[in-house]
Amino acid sequence: MIERLQISHLRNLTQVNLQSAACNVIIGANGSGKTSLLEAIFLLSRGKSFRHHQPKRYIQHHQNAATVHARLNDSSTLAIQKQANATTVLRLNQTTVYNQSILTEQLPTLLIDPSTMDMLEQGSASRRQLLDWLVFHMKQGFHPQWVAYQRLLKQRNSLLKKSRHLTQVQLAELKSWDKGLSNHAALIHHYRERIFTEWQPYFAESIAQLLPAYAEKLSLSYNAGYDTSMALEVQLNERLEQDLQLGYTRIGNHRADIHVHWRSSDVAQTTNDDVKDVNSNPASNTDLNTKLPILKEQAANVLSRGEKKLLITALRLSQLPLLLNDEKTTFAIGKDGNSDVPNRHTKSRATPVVLLDDITAELDDRAIDILLSTLAQLPCQVFMTSLTDGILPLVHRYWSDPKMFHVKQGSVTLL
Numbered sequence: 001m002i003e004r005l006q007i008s009h010l011r012n013l014t015q016v017n018l019q020s021a022a023c024n025v026i027i028g029a030n031g032s033g034k035t036s037l038l039e040a041i042f043l044l045s046r047g048k049s050f051r052h053h054q055p056k057r058y059i060q061h062h063q064n065a066a067t068v069h070a071r072l073n074d075s076s077t078l079a080i081q082k083q084a085n086a087t088t089v090l091r092l093n094q095t096t097v098y099n100q101s102i103l104t105e106q107l108p109t110l111l112i113d114p115s116t117m118d119m120l121e122q123g124s125a126s127r128r129q130l131l132d133w134l135v136f137h138m139k140q141g142f143h144p145q146w147v148a149y150q151r152l153l154k155q156r157n158s159l160l161k162k163s164r165h166l167t168q169v170q171l172a173e174l175k176s177w178d179k180g181l182s183n184h185a186a187l188i189h190h191y192r193e194r195i196f197t198e199w200q201p202y203f204a205e206s207i208a209q210l211l212p213a214y215a216e217k218l219s220l221s222y223n224a225g226y227d228t229s230m231a232l233e234v235q236l237n238e239r240l241e242q243d244l245q246l247g248y249t250r251i252g253n254h255r256a257d258i259h260v261h262w263r264s265s266d267v268a269q270t271t272n273d274d275v276k277d278v279n280s281n282p283a284s285n286t287d288l289n290t291k292l293p294i295l296k297e298q299a300a301n302v303l304s305r306g307e308k309k310l311l312i313t314a315l316r317l318s319q320l321p322l323l324l325n326d327e328k329t330t331f332a333i334g335k336d337g338n339s340d341v342p343n344r345h346t347k348s349r350a351t352p353v354v355l356l357d358d359i360t361a362e363l364d365d366r367a368i369d370i371l372l373s374t375l376a377q378l379p380c381q382v383f384m385t386s387l388t389d390g391i392l393p394l395v396h397r398y399w400s401d402p403k404m405f406h407v408k409q410g411s412v413t414l415l
């Protein structure tokens, strides 16, 4: 948990120095700097902004660097400085470190913001990141495999882009990369599939809380990005000509995806045509005269914007109890020494900090109430932003000692 947060020269936040609590509400008008405050915490945790990749976009105008510093409740300190010349300086307990994942482990953050609301409709990257966030924090072996896979993929893609006809030497090089990719791919898939399976019941529970009307209707599926019944290497070899034409690698872990399906057997709302339209597999259509038809399609096509926000919130929040429960299990397994794929943590894992931007947007009072009560049940520190102080009575209902901050033109004061 963050006890003290200091920010300098990040967007309109010139100097911020605040002492935070388990629940922190940041209130302010449009453009006052609320999201920038969450962005600062996210930057410290992940080494990048959730809004812009280029540091010069979030470093305050006419400044050379943006800095975020936090002291956690275990007295450890974390700091990041992003400089305009693209240099990043990271510190843990005043000592320079060179790997962002060290800070990520110390300060895991889970972000729910309006930009993630299109996650269901957009390309697969943000949905894949959703799963990978969980796998990263739960499986020690995942990150090095993922880094090695990305490195080889980059090399492969740059070769594919360079030339449509490979020399014998280039082909031999590509084959050796494919072997490496294939080995990493199998492990990455193994970790992802395992965590995905563990995650599903937590997701169902979260839906039952946040979207009870859809409890039986929403389900998740995981697509590995390639046919996992055979080695990736074999498939890459078979597809080489196509990849050369395209100039990039079309299959692999980097194409993995998570889908949320909506399923209904409500015959009264449907027609024969609806059933044909939405069922990709005609064999799964049932005879309308004998049984109720099963409709299955992407949840994004069915839900309202508010419902989508609750669904995405459920996807994210459902990861927290799994992570927190896993910590207990890890501890027990670690003692027995029976874990086949040990987690990185023999000591207690840091509890994630939840960043919730614009909490009231798209949600009605009932939904906000359910969301806050769900959040308050988790032992996580929360930073939430809101345009108005209308949510304060609810916050007081669910947290015993919340802190309220007011942001005005980049200056943050305790309410």
Ligand SMILES: Nc1ncnc2c1ncn2[C@@H]1O[C@H](COP(=O)(O)OP(=O)(O)OP(=O)(O)O)[C@@H](O)[C@H]1O
Pocket (backbone or CB within 6 Å): 010, 011, 012, 013, 028, 029, 030, 031, 032, 033, 034, 035, 036, 037, 056, 057, 058, 059, 060, 061, 387
């Ligand atoms: N690099 C920068 N340097 C200085 N100011 C910046 C920079 N980038 C953005 N700003 C300003 O910082 C302010 C804070 O923006 P922020 O998105 O944090 O506001 P907000 O309170 O979340 O607003 P909203 O409620 O509209 O989402 C904006 O007025 C913006 O113009």
